[in-house]
Amino acid sequence: MIPQTTFLHDRYPALGKEPVPIEPYISEDFHAREKRHVFKKTWIHVGRIEELPERGNYLVKDLKCIDSSIIVSRDHNGELYAMHNVCAHRMNRIACPGHGKTRRFFCRFHGWSYGLDGALKGVPDELSFFDFDKSKLGLARVHVDTWQGFIFINVADKPEQRLGEFMGSMYSTIEGYPFAAMTNCYSWQAVVKCNWKLALDAFQEAYHVAYVHGNSIADALWRDTDGNLRPLDGLCGDYHRRLSMGGNPKSVYGNPNAATDMDVDAKDAIDMTSSQQPIAAAALRLGKGGSSFEASIKDLPEGLNWTKHPNWAFDINMVFPDFYLSLRPNYYQAYNFRPLTHNTFLFDARVYYPEAKTAGGRFYQEYMKVALRDVLLEDLSTLEETQAATETNVMSHMVLQDYEIMVRHQHHVIRQMIDRGEAQ
């Protein structure tokens, strides 16, 4: 049974119910304060440990949200390090964005070299420098840690919380999800002319689904008895937020057991769709047993589907500030809404599946992944228009309904962090 007798907002009185101002979505000044007091003060997701499988592997990310380029490396003892991508001599970049493997980082300007931990190792013509102490001149380190295999960095001198506390406050009950079994990752990127929060807002409510996704997945999501497409529940924390979403089990996209347990409903989904959506039905049918990891809802951590709703399909976890992590039994989505300027962002979207062990399993994955990509093209379709309309300043506030509480929560937490930072 679904507890929908009260408003979600009543659980979180500190959030208020008033319209929310649009200034944070269009103001350059606000974005500067956001970078200073939010992005430069918190943990930021930069990838998975599977991206650095061997000693000497590294990745480089240009992160405008912290005005930095960051190297994350695995040294010869297997330890992770993160550092600024700036030579300690005359500030050249020492590594290009992307992935690589090396024993040392070399600066192409004057040949200074650094170990995988950022320690300065080699300086050509070292005797020409004055009072020179190599041990004091490494790359500038930043904090790095992992949670469930996700790598996070934090450029604050002294982070307010350890990563484990930061994540554990909201997500300890989903620890143990089989992230490490999902090693097939497909990803896409787009630079979008839209504020990063305005974009993220479009991913943290279900109100838009019946309209923006009316041609694709609207029928795959659960509706209440009045036909409303609402989340099953929502949780707001000090920083993070969560939504629980129901699915229509008689659909290929909305059945969480598809390609895994193949329950009665999944069989119905095949029968029902085979006449109108024969490719979707074939993908589901041929995908059966085609995955290297057979997920089952009953084996998932208790924090998923926390309402224990029988038609639960997936959770949306908004990891503060800009990391969307949506978990299903047999795959998960990981998106970053990375600010570039106050009104542009990089959409870095990834979806992770287990390895496919049959051609049918791979076909199912390709079907699901392409359908997801097309759904994302629907989500992205409104953003630039909405940003442009917001920038006209005709409206000063947004009016939000109960199930848009996550939009309000995002606004509230960021505002709070900026106020706290500026009071110090």
Place this chain on the structure above:
Amino acid sequence: MIKEKTLPEDFRTLEHFFEWALHSETERTLKRADACQEEILAFRDAMLGRLDDIVEHLDRFKGENIPEAEGNLYAMLLSVAEIATAVEFYQQPAVIDGFDPRRFLPVEDFILRPKF
């Protein structure tokens, strides 16, 4: 590398649709974006009844050493997934009122992306 226009013996009748034997998602996405719905439907019609045979045939070949003809057939199978939503969601090649797919292309060289 230029791929020979070959398919496995039992699937030679599909050679008319060899233009869909595209080995990367980027190529498949652009092919769909540039195709007309009639081409997409003709490809769907040719492939739909053969999917079970294709999957069964491909499963005889494992891992990296898949022969070229089978590799081409595999790419055509994945092209069926590529066009699925054009036929079954949108009834047109592009996502209806969607963002331009050319601005949202796959990161083909991402280290965790499967080789096939």
